[in-house]
Amino acid sequence: MMRRLALLLALGLAVPAIAEEMTRFPASEHERTTLTIRAAADLDAMAPLIRDYQLLYPDVTVVYHEYITADLFGEVAAACAAGRSTSAADVVISSSVDHLVKLANDGCARSHRSIETARQPDWAAWRNEVFGFTTEPAVIAYRPDLVPREDLPRSRVELVDLLRRKPAAYAGHIGSYDITLSGIGYLFAVYDARAAATYGRLVEAFGRANLRVRCCTGDLIADLAAGRIVIGYNLLGSYVYGAMRRGARLGVVVPRDYTLVLSRAALVPVTARAVGDAFAFVDYLLSERGQRVSREEAFFFDRTGPLPPGVDGPPSLSAAGAFRPITVGPVLLAVQDRAKRARFLAEWRQSIGAEAPRGDRRGEEP
Template sequence: MMRLFWLLVALVGWSSAARAQEDTAIFGRETASRTLLVRSTTDIDIFKPVIDAFLATTPDLRIFYEQWGSNDLASLSADNCASGSDSADLVISSAVDLQVQLVNNGCATAHHSPQTDALPAARNWRNEIFGVTQEPAVLIYNTQLVSPEEVPQSRFDLIDLLRPDDSRFEGRVATYDIEASGLGYLFAFVDSQQANTFGRLLEAFGRSGAVATCCSAELIDAVADGRYLIAYNVLGSYALDRAKHDPRIGVRAPTDYTLMLSRAALIPKGAEHAGMAGAFIDFMLANDGQAALAGSRLIAKIGASDGADLDLPGGGPSSLRPIALSPVLLAGLDKHKRRIFLEQWRQNLRKQ
């Protein structure tokens, strides 16, 4: 009864934590005897088919789903870990570095199964955090305002577009506000470690008046509306889903390298229904769950095949750079390094 009361409080937004939620939804039968609390950064509409597919296999279950911004979700999860109360049963986030930090701080419960054993090492750390999706970081552009010849194939091309003093792309390129978006910070920091183009790209952003804004949906909307011509490092799942319905959105995987993200799922320490949360993770890693994730573009097929969601012209599998779930990601969360990195970012991008 107390758990049901708490869920109702969260739903109507009475608590201060609930006011930070972006959205909530309840899935499953009202008569179900169990309720799984899932907190995630994934948009409800995107994740709904995956939840529905899982509930079809477990009819005596309801899922209370809370959609959060990545920074708020990490902060709440850390607070729950410290207090030992109000824990979710499952936390799924695109800000995988913040998820790794939670695991490193002892805030996760181990889960072991044939499905988790089958994961590559880059998507399973200590049997406590699991990469359940495969999503590229992409360039998007307005197909009506950017000619095919202008569409950047790589970061080098984007730098060249922004270099001229009279570039028509001045003030018309955007990316995540990495202070507001945990995912944006992750992509930017990993970028800085991947190649020597990062310094030149940041300089080009500063010289051309590039804009930092939040979040995936806002970036895609602004490109579709023509406020921006190009957006950089947008999460591919949202971009590809939108492009499917909106011909104004074009999507490009950079050929110099394309970051690949696996959203990280963990079962918090103190989860009331840890076993059922583990069953949901296993479902997402099994064939039916992978098919449901692919249907929502949360697993992207990249290549030259007819069934590919996204081409990689001039590139190939060697240009795909998975972001591994490992303690290496903690380097970007060091307070000193983070402060220096954010200062460098602020000097070159203006906020919208």
């Protein structure tokens, strides 16, 4: 315990962060218990799942705290190190799956086995403690009215070529995550670097094009909607498609060379109080019913089914060998290595050649 506390102090994680937003979903019947969820996931996406869960468990009040990923990780790690259950999470959800794997590896997660957990593919769960429940691609988002059809990049090679052929047209109008701030942006960048020889050329092309970097998916979507950028790289497909469904003037491309796919994950921390209800919520997320609600109302993509209407891409995420899932497991511990992270970020900063604007820190990332 003391060793873990010392590590947290060294990482600057000893003091819990404050949740960005809290929303209460009251029980529709006499309240039996309260389930506290602390998550780095947009409320708009999680609300349909929470409300459907409450149809099965109408005596459960759900209190949902929304964080950015780094703050969520810091708070849960500090609570685990201190053995603190007061105001603790019953369920933790994050798109920065490497954070959850680190928590589990440090003994901060409860083990859970059920019919639903046994159904998960190997790449989407680890040690019966961390469970991926979504299938979310990293996509290229664009403004259909500002990017001519003949310019639309459908792969990373095509994007590099576009920036080489038309530098004046796109300089200052390409956006992506500031990976020094965004946990999901950093994760995608690391896997890009592992997945393809094009990564170095892509980052250099971004540097020449004066890449606009932001902390969060919501900020990048807002920049696209306002026309400040016209192409966004590696954005979370679920959030972009959700904005499209709400009327934003956006287009989505699932890259055809390869598609990085994130499985947003959940764990039940050792400090949880409503343990049985927490396990029931995890089982709901993994169940056929929960997956249907997720696909239709929350996160929109799945591994084997067709892409959502209006998305430009292969027939499905798993088509043509382009499916590259980010495996939930110990391989993600290397992503948390401080020395490797520092080197990777230094190289990225040098290639991009500009300090990132910090923007608004609301939303899912970093």
